[in-house]
Structures are given as structure tokens and as C-alpha cells.
Amino acid sequence: xxxxIVAGNWKMNTxxxxxxxxxxxxxxxxxxxxxxxxxxxxxxxxxxxxxVKATRGTGIAVSAQNCADEAKGAYTxxxxxxxxxxxxxEYVILGHSERRQYYGETSATLNKKMxxxxxxxxxxxxxxxxxxxxxxxxxxxxxVTAQIExxxxxxxxxxxxxxxxxxxxxxxxxxxxxxxxxxxxxxxxHIREVLRKKFGAAAEQTPILYGGSxxxxxxxxxxxxxxxxxxxxxxxxLVAADFLAIGKGFAK
Ligand code: 13P
Numbered sequence: 001x002x003x004x005i006v007a008g009n010w011k012m013n014t015x016x017x018x019x020x021x022x023x024x025x026x027x028x029x030x031x032x033x034x035x036x037x038x039x040x041x042x043x044x045x046x047x048x049x050x051x052v053k054a055t056r057g058t059g060i061a062v063s064a065q066n067c068a069d070e071a072k073g074a075y076t077x078x079x080x081x082x083x084x085x086x087x088x089x090e091y092v093i094l095g096h097s098e099r100r101q102y103y104g105e106t107s108a109t110l111n112k113k114m115x116x117x118x119x120x121x122x123x124x125x126x127x128x129x130x131x132x133x134x135x136x137x138x139x140x141x142x143x144v145t146a147q148i149e150x151x152x153x154x155x156x157x158x159x160x161x162x163x164x165x166x167x168x169x170x171x172x173x174x175x176x177x178x179x180x181x182x183x184x185x186x187x188x189x190h191i192r193e194v195l196r197k198k199f200g201a202a203a204e205q206t207p208i209l210y211g212g213s214x215x216x217x218x219x220x221x222x223x224x225x226x227x228x229x230x231x232x233x234x235x236x237x238l239v240a241a242d243f244l245a246i247g248k249g250f251a252k
Pocket of ligand 1: 211
């Protein structure tokens with residue numbers, strides 16, 4: 001059985017003090033949610049250390065939102081995978097569409113980031129997803145196939161065992177427009193098939209999360225689909241009650 005995961009990508013929101021409060025509120029309400037759900041919170045770099053301390057012993061794991069594509073050295077403003085891991089952070093989001101779109105991340109960059117994350121014991125949450133034009137042209141399956149083949153296919157089976165995939169259609173992120181449960185299932189099943197081609201039965205264990213305007217009102221329907229193993233939540237993860245309510249999309 002695959003674990004169920006509800007992860008909150010806080011993006012560039014909250015101060016460190018607000019972040020600690022938010023993480024504590026999630027921890028306080030976690031008991032109301034099925035123990036089958038693993039919660040992850042992904043604060044900005046500046047709060048990682050404090051949020052790790054605030055969530056210690058609560059069962060809530062912490063993720064970074066990015067890491068550098070070099071190990072160390074003269075890369076002003078960058079934060080390495082080793083630095084992140086040294087704080088007790090367990091996950092790192094890589095290849096988010098906002099990073100691909102606004103910061104020019106390519107498969108070449110992401111191959112380096114994935115290797116560094118895994119070498120430092122971080123579990124990557126690797127994001128894929130098509131934009132609106134690609135969806136309207138019927139190319140969504142091809143787009144995510146390429147995003148998987150160009151990066152995930154370069155991993156060894158041992159590395160692959162630590163990867164989580166997040167499908168986030170760009171047209172659904174922050175727009176209030178959610179993929180239907182059927183659209184999500186179609187593409188999640190396709191992603192698993194692409195993973196199976198390279199990694200065989202190990203693909204059955206890979207959590208594939210849905211992201212894009214996921215909220216309490218649509219989580220249960222999305223999560224009911226067999227290949228939707230949870231969510232990567234943006235806006236709704238900034239309100240503890242909403243984030244927890246999304247977790248309740250998995251029946252207790
Ligand atoms: P929203 O939930 O705000 O649409 O963001 C989704 C997302 O990008 C999570 O990484």
C-alpha cells in the first residue's frame with residue numbers, strides 16, 4: 001500500500017514566526033485526520049530550522065522548496081542540499097512550474113538538483129505538469145512523459161525508491177480552476193505507466209500527488225481516484241484548518 005501524503009507548499013509566504021505558528025496549528029489538529037496520512041510542510045528557507053524544531057515529535061515532516069544545483073562554493077544566494085539536510089529537513093520540492101517558468105529551470109538543472117538532493121538524503125518531490133496551451137493542444141501526456149524521462153529516468157532504482165512525483169497542471173495553480181478527478185486520474189495513471197516502463201513494479205510504490213487549486217471541497221473526490229495518492233497544496237496550506245480539512249479527504 002502506498003502512503004497517503006498531504007504536502008503544503010507555502011511558497012514565498014509567512015514570516016518565520018507565522019510559519020512556526022502555522023506548523024504548530026497543523027500538528028495540533030493532526031489527530032483528527034486519518035493516521036494513514038503523512039503531512040509535510042514546505043516553508044521558505046528562512047524558517048526551515050525553526051519549523052523543524054516546532055514539528056519535532058509530531059509526525060509532521062519538513063520540506064524545502066528548492067535546492068542549489070551545485071554542491072558548494074561561489075554561488076551567491078544559493079542554498080545547498082547539504083545545508084538543508086543538516087537541519088533535519090527530509091524532503092525537497094524540485095521542478096515546480098514556478099521555478100521552471102520564472103527561474104529558467106530546465107531538465108539539465110533538475111538532473112543536478114535531483115542527484116544532489118538524493119546524495120544528501122533528501123527525498124525529492126519532483127513536479128511535472130503541462131500549461132494551458134499544451135492541455136488545449138492535447139499534448140499533456142507527452143509533456144509530462146518528457147519531464148519524467150528527461151529527469152527521473154536518469155536515476156538508479158535505489159534513488160528512484162525515494163522519489164515522490166507531483167502532477168501540477170500549470171493552468172490549475174492558483175487559478176481556482178482544478179483538474180477534474182477524471183483528468184487527474186488519467187494523467188496520474190499515465191505517469192505511473194511511464195515510471196513502470198523504466199522501473200517496473202517499483203512504480204507501484206511511488207506516491208503521485210495532485211496539485212493545483214486543491215481545497216477542502218474537492219480533495220476527497222480527487223483522493224478517491226486509485227492513482228491519486230495525495231496532494232501538493234499551495235494557497236489552502238496557509239490556513240491550518242483548510243490544510244487539515246484537505247487531509248480529511250482521506251477517510252479515517
Ligand atoms: P495552489 O494550491 O495555490 O493552486 O498551488 C498549487 C501548487 O503550486 C503547490 O505546489
